[in-house]
Amino acid sequence: MKTKQRITDAIIAQGMLPLFYHADKEVSLHVTRTLYKAGIRVIEYTNRGEAALENFKALKQLQQTELPDLILGIGTIKTPQDFDNYALAGADFFISPIVAEEVGHLAVTNNYLWIPGCMTPTEIDKAARHFDVSFVKLFPANVLGPGFVSAVKDLFPAVKMMPTGGVDMSAENINAWFKAGVVAVGMGSKLITSDVLNEKNYNQLYTNTLLALELVKGAR
Numbered sequence: 001m002k003t004k005q006r007i008t009d010a011i012i013a014q015g016m017l018p019l020f021y022h023a024d025k026e027v028s029l030h031v032t033r034t035l036y037k038a039g040i041r042v043i044e045y046t047n048r049g050e051a052a053l054e055n056f057k058a059l060k061q062l063q064q065t066e067l068p069d070l071i072l073g074i075g076t077i078k079t080p081q082d083f084d085n086y087a088l089a090g091a092d093f094f095i096s097p098i099v100a101e102e103v104g105h106l107a108v109t110n111n112y113l114w115i116p117g118c119m120t121p122t123e124i125d126k127a128a129r130h131f132d133v134s135f136v137k138l139f140p141a142n143v144l145g146p147g148f149v150s151a152v153k154d155l156f157p158a159v160k161m162m163p164t165g166g167v168d169m170s171a172e173n174i175n176a177w178f179k180a181g182v183v184a185v186g187m188g189s190k191l192i193t194s195d196v197l198n199e200k201n202y203n204q205l206y207t208n209t210l211l212a213l214e215l216v217k218g219a220r
Contacts, residue, residue: 002071004113007093008135008160010042010071012183015216017162018209019044019075019095020192021052027200028055029062031192034202036067038209044095044186047076053085060090073113077103087112097139099123104131115162119144121152128159135160137186141177142166149180162186169208171215178219187212 011017018035022028028045035043045056056074063070073093074086080102083094087106093113096103100116107114108131116131117139118124127133138144141163149161163177164186177185191212196205 002092004093004111007042007071007073007113011135011162012160014040014042014213015184015220016191016212017042017044017164017184017186018191019046019164019186019188020197021046021048021076022055022197023049023051025051025055025058027197029058030200030202031197031205032059032062032067032070034205035209036070038206039213040209041069042071042073044073044075046188047074047082047086053089056086056091057089079103080106083107095137097137099127101130104133108132117164121155124152124156124159128156134158135162135183138163138182140165141186146176146180146182149177149182153181160184164188166190169212169215171218174215175219178216185216 018040020031045059059072063072071092073095074091075095077083077094077096078100083103083106094107095115097117104114115135115137116127116133117137118127124136127136136159138161142165160183162184163182167185167187169190191208
């Protein structure tokens with residue numbers, strides 16, 4: 001199992017965490033290969049559909065046979081059953097949209113990196129104090145905005161923050177987040193767009209990913 005520190009360092013080094021789900025296994029595999037080709041080494045697949053678990057198992061097989069240095073996490077984990085299913089399937093780390101206490105306890109007990117979703121200072125504090133979390137997802141980012149990070153970061157100097165949900169593919173938006181003090185940005189539908197998925201336009205995804213990485217590099 002990859003260590004929590006190694007995964008955290010990899011997300012920060014990458015500066016951008018792609019996240020997606022698609023019901024079609026082959027599309028999910030192609031998206032993952034394309035992201036990897038563009039330089040991505042940490043990906044969050046999301047538990048947002050009936051095919052998610054089986055698709056994730058296929059992605060783990062891809063990781064083991066073709067992409068050994070890929071770190072593959074699972075997102076939208078809200079229940080102990082979700083956690084158990086994906087731990088058994090080989091998830092490298094777990095992300096939740098909320099501070100799901102039962103998931104947090106399982107992650108701590110089994111020494112997994114768990115990144116809970118937080119929207120308030122109280123939730124950040126709860127995650128940090130009760131579950132020894134040092135990395136949180138700010139969700140939904142488009143509601144909170146970079147000003148939220150600026151306002152609360154001094155309250156939690158040991159907590160790394162990653163906004164997810166509505167981070168735009170623009171220099172202005174990404175610059176604002178990093179200037180406010182985040183360590184990475186989560187990018188879903190703005191990066192892996194519905195057009196890319198529906199039209200299987202993997203060349204566009206490759207171009208989008210290179211651009212996103214350049215925007216992050218420029219914001220730093």
